[in-house]
Amino acid sequence: MTRGPEDGAQEIRVASAGGEYMDSVVVVEWHKAVGDAVAAGDLLVTVETAKAATEIAADCAGILASVLAPVGAEIAVGGLLGLVTADGALPGERPPASPFSLASGPAPRPVSDPVPPHRTGGRIPVSPFARRIAAEAGIDPSILAPSSPSGRIKARDIRAAAAARPRLAMVETRDLRIARRSGRGAPILFIHGFGAEGASWRPLVSALRLGRPVLLPDLPGHGRSPIGSSRSIRDLAALIAATLEQTGETEFHVVGHSLGGAVAMALCETGGLDIRSLCLLAPAGLGPEIDGAFLHGYATAGDIPALTPWLVRIVGDPSFVTPAFAGRTMAARSDPALRSGQADLARRIFPDGRQTELLAGALDHLHAPQRVIWGMEDRILPPFHSEALGPRVARHLLPGIGHLPHLEAVDLVADLMSQTILSAG
């Protein structure tokens, strides 16, 4: 039975044919007559399918106002058999409610009234303006909680999230720009990969809650660093070592990704630095194979449609490449001079799309805690290169992850890194 509209009529219907595949039922017996009082739970009518009889009872008290399906009538499932109303009068007998009269029940909500935002597929709604500034600031609005009673993420939520990010000071030398966040203890030096920049470490840095100082250099020709004249991985390492010397600090935890991983290994060969721990994320420098086509295609892609296929290649799960991710990445590469500079660098360091500098031996004398983390779906640098590393290096292979474990598996990588750094003492 279903409750009827505002006039309070109970509609007597057969909701289903009791699980049988039947379209209709036959009315067998009415237990009340028109005008009879009805109490909640009273039997009203019995209907029959081919196999069984079903009894229909009243939901609430009232008076049987009409019988629309007499005994013997065949009614489709869901059809109306009769009506029970509060006073036994049929709805049509009362004057229709004027649209302007004071209704006793809730008035239908006007079509043009605003409705609260609804979630589609569990997403928290975000205002268009908030979405725009979130993309520009590199903030993912879906991880925020809305401050508005409307339940919508608004611009102020984005601004609050951006303000809560740790402040980074810039250190500039002639050759390198380094962003630095202060903290206590030996600093963590993050060396990014080809085509990235110091800022790409932000999600990982946020996830690491060690309170250490953080150094985020932009390699030459990347981010805000000038192109310079580095011709090899060892050149890059020498440049970084020379710059770090000027800071007066000697103890570092080092993290390197891809090309930056190779630079990190080369740093271990350079004298003058006390490397307290080493985390390598899919490092170059461990074998001849590298996806040279990717290096060139990614470096030279001039717009989002050209860049997107390379982004899809670099990650394990293509759905990781959202429009916001592609937009942010392209926005950081919008300078054609930067792009052609990087394409040149790739040709110099990886001539003919092959790796020529092999750096596994650089770790021979490093006794600090060392890990290598590699996504098993890495299509840029093959995970089997990790076998070139010696027995001191703990190896973590991540299923389903591509060439960007520090973005694709932020929390796991942050965890492993924390363990590495803390175990160094």
Added chain:
Amino acid sequence: MRYAEALNLALREEMHRDPTVFLFGEDVGRYGGVFKVSKGLLEEFGPLRVRDTPISEQTLAAMAVTAAMAGTRPILEIMYADFMPLTLDALINQASIYDYIWPGQVSMPFVLRTQGGGGSGAGAQHSKSLNSLIAHIPGLKVVAPVTPADARGLLKAAIRDPGPVIVLEHKLLYNTRGEVPDDDGLVEIGRARIVRPGEDVSLFATSKMVIEAEKAADILASEGISAEVVDLRSLRPLDLDAITRSIARTHHAVVVNEGWRFCGYAAELSATIMDHAFDDLDAPVARVTLPDMPIPYSEPLEMAVLPNADKIAAAARTVLA
């Protein structure tokens, strides 16, 4: 100068300037107009150029179209906007269409002036504004001056315009006062007026609702909210530039119109804002309008349904929440 006097001045100036301009409508001549807008004009310009007519809006509108096509510049006064539906055939099936089916061969420089608006206990048949019915018609320009200076400036611009222009006045604005410049004072059709700049929320309003929006801005200011009040002035064409610049600044919009909610003018403005400023919106556009019902005669009921400063301020608080 009072709003009605500013309109009178504009009529006088334009009728002096251009001998083809003439005024006609119900009680515009001997009576000087029910709101005294044409006071003294019959005496000054004579019965050929200031004509009293029978009560026949349908015919009068067709006369405006054809007199304009015949080479004059008629100004038709329709006494109440509630009578506009009687004029719609001439506006929709003639004025809107002729320049399209006879391109370049037809000139229709006429002005239709009318007044609307509630708040004076005039009842359901004498309190409507019907902005959206009129603004919906392609080929027409529609303006709604709020200040006496704008009343003079927009009416003059309307009279000089080469096509049909509808001027929407408000019965409760006729006695309001304001400064009117000494010069020509022309106001360009299609340009909005920033009544007061603000940072937090844009209040877009038409006609007397601009006054209510200003009061709402005062209320909001006392709560630390900076509201920008925009007098659209020109309902068609819209000043898109002013609208998008305002939303780029405040990111929140409330639209106020003394018309019905469903399919009303505020709905058009909301859609326009979506079309042109979607990515600048931090909240959906709020509309403050009449509910979809006749305007009551009973004073407390009439006051309860009309948009007012309190409702506008409440809408602003909601979009900012």
